[in-house]
Amino acid sequence: MLSTSHLVAGTVFMMATMSFPPSIPPIRVAIVGAGAISEFQHVPGLQLDPRAELVAVCDVDPQRADLLLSKWGARWMTTDFHEVCHSSDVDALIIATPNDTHAPITIAAVQQGKHVLCEKPLGRTAAEVRSMVQAAHRAGVVHMTGFTYRFAPAMRYLRHLLTTGALGQPRHFRSQRFLDLPETSWGWRQVRDRAGAGNLFDMTIHRIDLALDLLGPLTEVCGDVRQFARRTLREDGSPCPASEVDDWSAIIGHFESGAVGVWEGTTLAKGHHHGGFGHEWAEINGSEASAVYRLHQPNQLWRGSPTRDLTPEEVPAEFLTPAGSPRDPKEGVPAVVFRYDVVWEFISAILEPRSAVPDFCDGLAAQLVADAVLQSHRDRRWVTIPTETRP
Ligand SMILES: NC(=O)c1ccc[n+]([C@@H]2O[C@H](COP(=O)([O-])OP(=O)(O)OC[C@H]3O[C@@H](n4cnc5c(N)ncnc54)[C@H](O)[C@@H]3O)[C@@H](O)[C@H]2O)c1
Known part of the structure; x- marks a missing residue:
């Protein structure tokens, strides 16, 4: 004990x-x-x-x-x-x-x-x-x-509602991730060779993963990225080489299922604070109902239907923590503590033993979409997502 x-x-x-x-x-x-x-x-x-x-x-x-x-x-x-x-x-x-x-x-x-x-x-x-x-x-x-965001209680519950048919046939996925970050240097994050890309790889890739997990594979995307802040000063005021990466990214996507998705992410959304967690909104509109997850209140889910305005409801207890976890969901800041469940899943997968969720194949699936977004931006056209079979 x-x-x-x-x-x-x-x-x-x-x-x-x-x-x-x-x-x-x-x-x-x-x-x-x-x-x-x-x-x-x-x-x-x-x-x-x-x-x-x-x-x-x-x-x-x-x-x-x-x-x-x-x-x-x-x-x-x-x-x-x-x-x-x-x-x-x-x-x-x-x-x-x-x-x-x-x-x-x-x-x-x-x-x-x-x-x-x-x-x-x-x-x-x-x-x-x-x-x-x-x-x-x-x-x-x-x-x-x-x-990490797959582990938010509201996200676990949203997945449950979707897979049990409570939302009907999913039609639209919508993701917004808006942060108000200082326009000073991002360190290694603003060097293309080190980071790969900016907001797209740092923030939006999480939301690409959420969408793939909830709605299945994407067939094609049209994407754009943009840099607004040059970030030529460090926090202490000393000069540094300018940022080489994006600080805004947006995607429209078509899912194999026939659903569509829209994503937007930025670190330059002035005033979007929510106690330091920023604005995160992920929504599914199904044929029967809509459901919304928001990061700063991850133990609540908003649900609405033709007869009910979008209304917050508490996430049921069984979705607050993973099975067997010693974490007390009443302790700590909700938007922080669900992140500890990532390690719980990793150790559980080693001990049981089984594949971890999400695994590297999920990382690759999201990366294929993110790469296609950059290609779409470069070529100014829709890009087909290559199909990749799990090894
Ligand atoms: N899952 C999430 O929500 C989330 C949140 C933040 C960061 N990240 C990811 O985590 C990674 C780290 O981000 P961070 O914000 O902690 O960065 P950071 O710069 O704060 O920390 C990185 C650390 O790695 C060390 N390091 C660099 N090269 C190394 C090497 N070859 N061997 C050993 N140590 C080395 C650095 O000295 C530094 O202490 C990034 O890939 C980032 O995208 C994920």
């Missing part, structure tokens, strides 16, 4: 009392990339999961790795990802580094038989992502893509 509390993302987070058979050794995890998302999401997720143990921290910045080693309670640190890939002390990696490093680190890890949860976008191009899918498949390890 275990009952404890953790200091997580600045708040005291109480972990529910639960049992975990002591005979099963924990999955030993190394974090590669001790940056923002590791601190905000992955480490709290690991701290909540008695089936996992954070054993190592790897970051090219030794000071960062050292600092977080003691803060996170890991056993050892390194600046060389090959060391964690070759360590017999590590079962699984969480890769949360800049986008250009995802493929080399993932491939080195899976070749050593390590399970991998890799952040989105999996790579900078579909070709790069395909090499990761193939390597993971050959190695027979568990592979997972960090598409």
